[in-house]
Amino acid sequence: MSNLGEPVPRSDGKIKVNGSARFAADQSLPGQLHAVFVSSTIPAGRVANIDTGLALGLPGVVRVLVAGDLPPLHADFNETMVPPLATKSIPMQSDEILHEGQPIAIVLAETLEAAEAGARAVRATYAPAPYINPEAAAPDAVDPERGGYSYLDASEFLKGDPEAAMTSAAHVVQAEYAQPTRHANPMEPSAILASWSGDNLTVYDSVQHLPAVQANLAATFGLERAAVRVISPHTGGGFGVKGYVWPHELLAAMAARVMRRPVKLVLTRRDMYGMVGTQPRVTQEIRLGADSTGKLVSMTHVVSNVTGLTEDYIEFATVPSRSFYACDNISNLQLVRRGNMTLPTYMRSPAEGPGSWALGSAMDELARAVGMDPIDLRLASYAEVDPVSGDPWSSKKLREAYALGSERFGWRSRPAGGTLDGHWRIGCGMADCSQGVTRFGSTVRVLLKADGTARFESSLCDVGQGPATIFAQVVGEILGLSPDRVHAVTGDTNLPPAGPTYGSATTISTGTALHQAATAVRDRLARLCGWPVAEIAMRGGSIVRGTESRTIEAVLSEAGVSELSGDGALEIENYADAGLPGFPARSFGAIFVEVGVDPELGLLRLRRATGAYSVGRILNARTARSQMIGGIVWGWGQAAMEASHFEPSLGRWHAKDLANVVLPVNADIPPEIDIAFVDEFDPNAGPLGVRSVGTMAATGVAAAVANAVYDAIGIRVRELPITPDKLVQG
Amino acid sequence: MSDHPGKISRRTFMRGTATVAAGVAVIGAPTEAGAQDLAPSRFSSSVTVRFEINGVDHVLDVEPRTTLLDAVRERLQLTGTKKGCNRGECGACTVLMDDRRVNSCLILAASTDGRKITTIEGLADGPVLHPVQQAFIDHDAFQCGFCTSGQIMSAVGCIAEGHAGSNAEIREWMSGNLCRCSAYPQIAAAVEAAAGEIV
Ligand code: FES
Ligand code: FES
Numbered sequence: 038m039s040n041l042g043e044p045v046p047r048s049d050g051k052i053k054v055n056g057s058a059r060f061a062a063d064q065s066l067p068g069q070l071h072a073v074f075v076s077s078t079i080p081a082g083r084v085a086n087i088d089t090g091l092a093l094g095l096p097g098v099v100r101v102l103v104a105g106d107l108p109p110l111h112a113d114f115n116e117t118m119v120p121p122l123a124t125k126s127i128p129m130q131s132d133e134i135l136h137e138g139q140p141i142a143i144v145l146a147e148t149l150e151a152a153e154a155g156a157r158a159v160r161a162t163y164a165p166a167p168y169i170n171p172e173a174a175a176p177d178a179v180d181p182e183r184g185g186y187s188y189l190d191a192s193e194f195l196k197g198d199p200e201a202a203m204t205s206a207a208h209v210v211q212a213e214y215a216q217p218t219r220h221a222n223p224m225e226p227s228a229i230l231a232s233w234s235g236d237n238l239t240v241y242d243s244v245q246h247l248p249a250v251q252a253n254l255a256a257t258f259g260l261e262r263a264a265v266r267v268i269s270p271h272t273g274g275g276f277g278v279k280g281y282v283w284p285h286e287l288l289a290a291m292a293a294r295v296m297r298r299p300v301k302l303v304l305t306r307r308d309m310y311g312m313v314g315t316q317p318r319v320t321q322e323i324r325l326g327a328d329s330t331g332k333l334v335s336m337t338h339v340v341s342n343v344t345g346l347t348e349d350y351i352e353f354a355t356v357p358s359r360s361f362y363a364c365d366n367i368s369n370l371q372l373v374r375r376g377n378m379t380l381p382t383y384m385r386s387p388a389e390g391p392g393s394w395a396l397g398s399a400m401d402e403l404a405r406a407v408g409m410d411p412i413d414l415r416l417a418s419y420a421e422v423d424p425v426s427g428d429p430w431s432s433k434k435l436r437e438a439y440a441l442g443s444e445r446f447g448w449r450s451r452p453a454g455g456t457l458d459g460h461w462r463i464g465c466g467m468a469d470c471s472q473g474v475t476r477f478g479s480t481v482r483v484l485l486k487a488d489g490t491a492r493f494e495s496s497l498c499d500v501g502q503g504p505a506t507i508f509a510q511v512v513g514e515i516l517g518l519s520p521d522r523v524h525a526v527t528g529d530t531n532l533p534p535a536g537p538t539y540g541s542a543t544t545i546s547t548g549t550a551l552h553q554a555a556t557a558v559r560d561r562l563a564r565l566c567g568w569p570v571a572e573i574a575m576r577g578g579s580i581v582r583g584t585e586s587r588t589i590e591a592v593l594s595e596a597g598v599s600e601l602s603g604d605g606a607l608e609i610e611n612y613a614d615a616g617l618p619g620f621p622a623r624s625f626g627a628i629f630v631e632v633g634v635d636p637e638l639g640l641l642r643l644r645r646a647t648g649a650y651s652v653g654r655i656l657n658a659r660t661a662r663s664q665m666i667g668g669i670v671w672g673w674g675q676a677a678m679e680a681s682h683f684e685p686s687l688g689r690w691h692a693k694d695l696a697n698v699v700l701p702v703n704a705d706i707p708p709e710i711d712i713a714f715v716d717e718f719d720p721n722a723g724p725l726g727v728r729s730v731g732t733m734a735a736t737g738v739a740a741a742v743a744n745a746v747y748d749a750i751g752i753r754v755r756e757l758p759i760t761p762d763k764l765v766q767g
Numbered sequence: 768m769s770d771h772p773g774k775i776s777r778r779t780f781m782r783g784t785a786t787v788a789a790g791v792a793v794i795g796a797p798t799e800a801g802a803q804d805l806a807p808s809r810f811s812s813s814v815t816v817r818f819e820i821n822g823v824d825h826v827l828d829v830e831p832r833t834t835l836l837d838a839v840r841e842r843l844q845l846t847g848t849k850k851g852c853n854r855g856e857c858g859a860c861t862v863l864m865d866d867r868r869v870n871s872c873l874i875l876a877a878s879t880d881g882r883k884i885t886t887i888e889g890l891a892d893g894p895v896l897h898p899v900q901q902a903f904i905d906h907d908a909f910q911c912g913f914c915t916s917g918q919i920m921s922a923v924g925c926i927a928e929g930h931a932g933s934n935a936e937i938r939e940w941m942s943g944n945l946c947r948c949s950a951y952p953q954i955a956a957a958v959e960a961a962a963g964e965i966v
Contacts, residue, residue: 274913
């Protein structure tokens, strides 16, 4: 019987509940120094002077490194690409300050306490310069010369004649939607332990993609890639901010180089606001035109996001308006607002996350203008093909997801908006969830051993989505082994390089390579038996042909082979693509929520939610469900709670902690989070039939919540988060 | 985020600090103006503490400024206890002190003399997981696992306090422990199941 789809428990469950899983900051090396950053308190200008005397006088403090003490970036660094390097602006290569919170000195001490005390004792003076508040900056066109983010999607898109079509539309809605900057705040702050042996560098790091760290550290020092080893078996949540390579990783390795001792750097929670990226503030103008039957005839969508001064990070929130619905006339434009801030980055969920908030809200406004149920409005413009290329989707069962979700939620029999439950007014809302598929080049090796166990080797890191678990299921399926007989060896660049663990790309990318590798092993085993590959099956630890059956152990020991190995690779031109050529791949779904609003106090509560999704085949019902729940909670955070406020006079974040930046806690989330998947196998996405799961769960939720709020009390909130001040009535 | 009533209270924290202050040294983050007070001798003193950790007696010389969290992680290499914020905001560092859940980043190691500390490493009975640990696996109550040690220790405390009577009560009393992977419904379900087993 197939184990695929079964709710197999996580293979790393035991080490995660007994505290023995070692994360980057849990590593220690003999002779290590603890590093603590001193960071800039001004947003723009130069470091005038750094007085380290006091710090150096403290017991345990060994050295305070300032800009001139660090090795310059090697010429190879010029060849690196942004992304996967997050930014080319590496602090402490000069005295220039580009944003508040930028490292200006590194205190190295024998103990963490001494390094912390040393950092507090360093005195810096500055030559401040006028700074630019990105939120107040005028929107500007994207500059393709500023980093490579603009190559990741389209900054402009035009199809048909949206302006002309808009004038002939029977219904037009037009509005501006905004969402604030949000910090990812993974529970594990970024951490790195760097150690040199001659010209070889080893780092224990907290990352979502090991080979990118390896390549960029190698370029920093002008080394061969093989001279750099990155180890990252467990990462404590990333949500995008550990996806690209950030300057602190380079600085830690530089410090270790200078000191000739291992250096352990664990960012503080405060550092996480200045040294790694964020999802930027995004404002969106949307116009939708529909004919008298509610069918979309024109869509225009202009997006601007804040970014830093050195690179144009682009939050591609226009993606939904050119991929969610069938429409003959579409225009999209992406703009940026540059200022003195840490460069933003891809954060759960990028592009479609912000975009679906605006579009999902505008569709609700349109549904009310036309007088249609929002599901019927969506069905009237159902995109049977990709609106951009005109190619058929690899597979799309969104109609089924609408039906499944609305049935489970009771959408068609929902209480009338504003129904009272005590002092709560009840409202229901729905919106589309969707995320495009990304595939990254990946390699894997599978080994079948004479004791009838198997293992797979890949540099992939498990950030919590559970790839080690589901890949054991896949190998087990192909080799006829129970998943607990398949071991994952991961998280080390000495292993075959895997693509990143972000963008929900791991299962489809590394999984495809894994399928190939395990199949190669199976075929080799068949050849050892002298049986035609087409005639064999793998079952219960044996290879079976018709009525004949031989155990793996017997075949291997008879052949005198200790293990059989197979390699697999998903090769992708240009680093990444969006699915098999000719089959644009996208995951789809719908989210339904019921909220309660107390209009007197402005309180908003989530009462229940149903998500129904078309994502291809589900390999593990348990880990997939957890990912979707996690995404919905993130969506609730985006909708109702999360915001990092930029202080305009100081040019810094108002709060840089977990107490004054509100995040969802257990009490915010009801147990009634219902997850359902449409039964689906996507043959055009790859051999496993999977597309992508986790990232899209956080799309659509904010719109569904805002739509439910409108349903409850008739207030249309167009600026997130939906806080009490926006809900109290008169 | 609610202030967690089950966690160490501000008053207890102050009491702990005061004990240290009287005995050894004055603790306080230097302010901009007071930086000159950082005479080298200031942190050179150390305090000897005797505590029981996971059933084993320890004698440790610690600096008065060292938190229980840093002592456990960096000195004793018990790295299962995590640091998510270092200021009492996330619960990742939760341990049991005399069977009460506390944020170990808010406890000075010097104040733990004579105390009994249990960390995640001390919870299982040999190879047999504690019911709360097993329930976390059974309910898939984590993804990355970084908050998990703190969640589990907090859950043990929550159940012992009698605050696990219903799903709603559990969610309220487990809200001092952040989980950014957002496994909240599964965590509440795991605590509910374990609570049923423990009584
Ligand atoms: S590390 Fe102690 S509460 Fe966050
Ligand atoms: S499991 Fe990742 S933060 Fe809770």
